[in-house]
Amino acid sequence: MSWPKSDADHLIVSSSQMKEIEQKLFSYGMTEEALMEKVGLSMKDFLISNFNLLESGVVVLVGPGHNGGDGLVVARELFLDGVDVSLWCPFPIKRSLTKSHLSYCISIGITQLQSEPDVTGNCFWIEAFFGLGQTKPLPKEIGNLFKKREKFTPGKLISLDVPAGICSDTGKTFDTCAARAISTLTVGLIKVGLLQDMALPYVGSLKRIDIGIPSGVLNLLPKDVPLKISSNDIISLKAPQIECNASKYERGRLAVIAGSKKYRGAALLTLQGAIASGTGSVQAFLPKSISKYAWIKVPEVVFEEESNEEIELIKCLKKIKFDRIESLVVGPGIGLSIEKWEDSALILEEFLGLLVLDADALNRISCSQQGWEWFRKRKGPTWITPNPNEFCRLFPEIDISSPINAASLAARISGVGVLLKGANTVIAVPNGPIWQLTNTSSFVARAGLGDVLAGFVGGIGALGMISEGSFDHGLLAVAALIHSYAASECEEGTNAAFVSKKLGKLFKAIQMKKVQFDT
Numbered sequence: 001m002s003w004p005k006s007d008a009d010h011l012i013v014s015s016s017q018m019k020e021i022e023q024k025l026f027s028y029g030m031t032e033e034a035l036m037e038k039v040g041l042s043m044k045d046f047l048i049s050n051f052n053l054l055e056s057g058v059v060v061l062v063g064p065g066h067n068g069g070d071g072l073v074v075a076r077e078l079f080l081d082g083v084d085v086s087l088w089c090p091f092p093i094k095r096s097l098t099k100s101h102l103s104y105c106i107s108i109g110i111t112q113l114q115s116e117p118d119v120t121g122n123c124f125w126i127e128a129f130f131g132l133g134q135t136k137p138l139p140k141e142i143g144n145l146f147k148k149r150e151k152f153t154p155g156k157l158i159s160l161d162v163p164a165g166i167c168s169d170t171g172k173t174f175d176t177c178a179a180r181a182i183s184t185l186t187v188g189l190i191k192v193g194l195l196q197d198m199a200l201p202y203v204g205s206l207k208r209i210d211i212g213i214p215s216g217v218l219n220l221l222p223k224d225v226p227l228k229i230s231s232n233d234i235i236s237l238k239a240p241q242i243e244c245n246a247s248k249y250e251r252g253r254l255a256v257i258a259g260s261k262k263y264r265g266a267a268l269l270t271l272q273g274a275i276a277s278g279t280g281s282v283q284a285f286l287p288k289s290i291s292k293y294a295w296i297k298v299p300e301v302v303f304e305e306e307s308n309e310e311i312e313l314i315k316c317l318k319k320i321k322f323d324r325i326e327s328l329v330v331g332p333g334i335g336l337s338i339e340k341w342e343d344s345a346l347i348l349e350e351f352l353g354l355l356v357l358d359a360d361a362l363n364r365i366s367c368s369q370q371g372w373e374w375f376r377k378r379k380g381p382t383w384i385t386p387n388p389n390e391f392c393r394l395f396p397e398i399d400i401s402s403p404i405n406a407a408s409l410a411a412r413i414s415g416v417g418v419l420l421k422g423a424n425t426v427i428a429v430p431n432g433p434i435w436q437l438t439n440t441s442s443f444v445a446r447a448g449l450g451d452v453l454a455g456f457v458g459g460i461g462a463l464g465m466i467s468e469g470s471f472d473h474g475l476l477a478v479a480a481l482i483h484s485y486a487a488s489e490c491e492e493g494t495n496a497a498f499v500s501k502k503l504g505k506l507f508k509a510i511q512m513k514k515v516q517f518d519t
């Protein structure tokens, strides 16, 4: 799936890739001075339009390198626009361009503070201490200053390019201290560390400052550079298209094996997620105690009643007519069991449709002798939707500290589509791009939403299996994005039942809009 475009709005790069691009621009004749002006002016425009700086005033925290230089251009332009600006430069300035900007700022009358700014002051702090040139912890006194600022005047700090103290590649703090920004204005392209879960409280809302990188330069990046996806990309996504005269059996058929005595709700929520996908038919294998009542909540589902209180996977699988379903979801709430995964594995290997494995199905595989290597035996496509703990159990040899690298490696070695849940979920598919969700709502982390996601993913997968052309693993990213967007847009509340309703409405609207665009 070539979605979204591999352009400056979507590419996620490492600090060295960003520096290489910058060097390429310079080698073509762009000057450092011109680039810094461009960056600073654009940052200033954004700040003026989005923050009440004229009333509050600003202190710009100036570092020794070019990040400090960006801060000084911003300081100069805000000052010339009538904002009350002062500077604080606690480090000896190292870069000559930064030195020139500092001299000019002082000569036009901007105040330079001689001691640290008041942490209780109501003005905004614009942190331009360090950007891509960070490799070590912040000096202790600077770290403590940020801690006090956060304690006494939270929400009044904006970082330029990268918050001081945060590694732009890993998203980790170099030590325990870093600037906690309400917003980070990052230069050129999005740096990978800024999107990782541990960095999010420090980065705040992330704004990319465009520097007009020509597409010829962007094309020099490796083809497997990850892409960020957010609600802005919903408009351009390709939802599976089904012929308007298709019967319910031609609109994707899905079976779900879910639930246990302990996790009754999981089964229901998975079914609600599946229904939200608009798939033609849903069949459910649930423990007796659940299916007895579930039909009241989801009357459109066909229940194959299990006689026991706990699911016996092998018994369910033997009942399924595999040539009559496009996808099968196994796992939400089924719990661990004395049943061996190997007993069911043979039947699942042969299934040519899409197999979606979640939660305890994954845990059962982790406990099996073959572990994830079993995935390679599957004859049809497979998607897995682990949370980080499930992922680590399944792929103990993969270091998860970079979720992008971890999901990508797992997809590559196992041949399955991997949706690794997190505050910014990562999706990696075999031989395909890697996506990371951004600007996600923290509501997605609520209990039950993972079950809704598993059902929805299974439903979208069933639609994908039945629509024309070869099966597109990229639909896993499409499903993840729509699910996340539904959670953030749900007016009724954040619990899973409300979100699944919203998901159904939203997905239908997305599909209808496509029809309108196509005609």
Ligand SMILES: NC(=O)C1=CN([C@@H]2O[C@H](COP(=O)(O)OP(=O)(O)OC[C@H]3O[C@@H](n4cnc5c(N)ncnc54)[C@H](OP(=O)(O)O)[C@@H]3O)[C@@H](O)[C@H]2O)[C@@H](O)CC1
Binding pocket: 018, 019, 022, 035, 036, 039, 063, 064, 065, 066, 067, 068, 069, 070, 094, 095, 129, 130, 131, 132, 133, 134, 135, 136, 137, 138, 139, 160, 161, 162, 187, 188, 211
């Ligand atoms: N990408 C782009 O296209 C563009 C990028 N631009 C901007 O340039 C920035 C990169 O500039 P840069 O290379 O000068 O590095 P930057 O981070 O400012 O400072 C490095 C200095 O800080 C020091 N230092 C670091 N950490 C420290 C610590 N904890 N405690 C104390 N000192 C520490 C470090 O010292 P050293 O480690 O060498 O001893 C070195 O002296 C980039 O982030 C963006 O804002 C735009 O202007 C143009 C377009």
Ligand SMILES: [K+]
Binding pocket: 067, 127, 128, 129, 130, 131, 159, 160, 161, 162, 163, 164
């Ligand atoms: K910074």
